[in-house]
Amino acid sequence: MRTDDLQRDADGGLKHFLTIDGLDRAILTEILDRAEGFLGVSEQAVKKVPLCRGKIIANLFFENSTRTRTTFELAAKRLSADVLNLNINTSSTAKGETLLDTLRNLEAMHVDMFVVRHAESGAAHFFAQHAAPHVSVINAGDGRHSHPTQAMLDMFTIRRHKGDFAPLTVAIVGDILHSRVARSQIHALRGLGAGEIRVIGPRTLIPPEVADLGAHIFHDLREGVREADVVIMLRLQRERMTGALLPSEREYFHLFGLTEARLETAKPDAIVMHPGPINRGVEMDSQVADGPRSVILEQVSNGIAVRMAIMSMCIGTQNRRGQGDGDG
């Protein structure tokens, strides 16, 4: 079984959104096009469309998150869905309830869609495998595996600035090993036909055989961003400093932190991205983060439109299915 087998229904419709690995250009482009249409909703006087009216969407966050959870919540509300926010750290799993019990209980409350974030790779697949047939699962980040909505909002941001993906060189910098964002970005860039994908970091933070995903490996930042159109900086978790992966924040910033000077080898119109939250002075300095090439805040705004697109596509698949089965 492939990791993307679960997420398409028999007609190819998007039922769940778990991973970008295996999705073709047509559906990735459909997501981006649809998100384009939703951009305007935020600017309307009434910031809502009725595509998910009467649906219940549960945000199931087993890991802390502010940005992702908030933008999912806003996206669901703009689609007119009813939203439940469950931060499970403080909820029933602390009392020993299994994931499956959590899922079953929420299904009994007639939830139509789960947005799941979990610290274990494969958690979103686990939910999708065990969810009732009429329920959709959106992966909001599982372990090191996948964060597909983040990658799609990044692709959306890139497309708005650069248009076609084919001529682009995209450099992803930092902790590739632990990054679900990087994995999803690589799959998305490949799926959309980006010219060259590079990953940059010390050997301790580059996963084995990453070239198999279609990325070129660099260990030198200046070389890695040379002639790049897009530079994506990854968040470095503070706990990476405590193991044997890195010696210190100082040395990391010295070698892999992004500054205006180190951007010199990139294309003059290169854009700089970061999934947030930024560790200023570790991954990049404030001059870059707040500078003219930074599109970091745009990424956040675009996140709402992209998540609206993905959620409405999955609910649309549910609705078609419901009509097809004759049970509404």
Add this chain to the structure above:
Amino acid sequence: MADGATLSICNGRLVDPANGLDAPLDLHIANGRIVAIGAAPPGFAPERVLDARGQVVCPGFVDLCARLREPGAEQKATIASETRAAAASGVTALCCPPDTQPLIDTPAVAQLVRQTAQRHGFARVLPAGALTQGLAGAQISEMEALKRAGCPVMSHADRPITNTLVQRRAMEYAATFDLAVFLHPEDPHLRAGGCMHEGRVSTRLGLPGIPEAAETVAVARDLALAEQAGARVHFRGLSTARAAEMVAEAQRRGIAASADVSAVQLILTEDDVGAFDSNCHLIPPLRTARDRDALRAAVASGVIGAICSDHQPHDADAKLAPFPATAPGISALETLLPLALRLVDEGVADLATVIARLTAGPARILGKPLLGRLDEGARADICIFDPDARWTLEPGQMASLGQNTPFAGRTLEGRVSWTLLAGRIVHARTAESR
């Protein structure tokens, strides 16, 4: 069938690698022992005849690692259920690791396990004694007492000993009593919470990886210690090509090192983890096709002397979680023979060699040279199987209480028809017996 009864197994292909036999020969049993191979003794009138036409008659299999879950985890399985599963799989003797609860680090628990198995009477259970007290890796256990209580080998289950000095002393002390030491070759620091092979697939799935070096570093260390201690060491469950090479090299140099492999490692690879299939969550992990092929070659050459099941039955809940949070291991007794026979089908080894790795090979590693062979006068522990029988593994029909297997719904080839323990039929698949 009671002891004392007489029985003949006729028309089968008798394969007994320990005696170099592979021929159409009948086998005759009385009083639980083999009385003749070939022609029946004069005047022998069997009360029962098993027609083994088209079948292979061989020694009962000796499994170096099968967990029975009793005492301590009876919600998963029991000695009764799993020895029945062993009988259904052609296994007449098995070694269970000492990580029960309580642990097998005292003679009392070893005796409890043996006596419970004897009471049910489906298979011989040879408990491995704990190498250190509490499997804590600090204080060595009372190995002589454990040996007297019926533990043929000492083991540290799947818990590596990190203190090299303790490992050395444990090997030396075991060698005093000519006890082999079963080791799970893993450097826990290099494993670092990993749950699958570190490589192409772990990178794609974002699963924490277990590098090849987690195994090879441990094998290198323990070979060096064994050489100096003059101890007999057995590496349980190799998973890498490189470790198999290192064991081969050590054997050439005269170190008393042996190794086994779980049957599943000869068939599946990291790719079978697919979309987070928790039934492919194994420790050591499924590795690359190159590793699998090298392990197969090492089985064929004899560097790996035994194929075992590494049977780990689980309750359903143990596998119902995201992949890293699931319990590793598969319910493997019932696939042991068909998976091993794949090596014959695919031309890796001949039938006699594969049977040797299931019988005389593991018996030698256990220091039980009388097991795993068919000698006149010996106890009649026998497996009769149909090498061509095709069947589909239905979890609901497994004898084991554990239904955790990646082979559910798959078509397998080769199936046990009868199993005899000391001349007694402990498993008969159909009513074909006459």
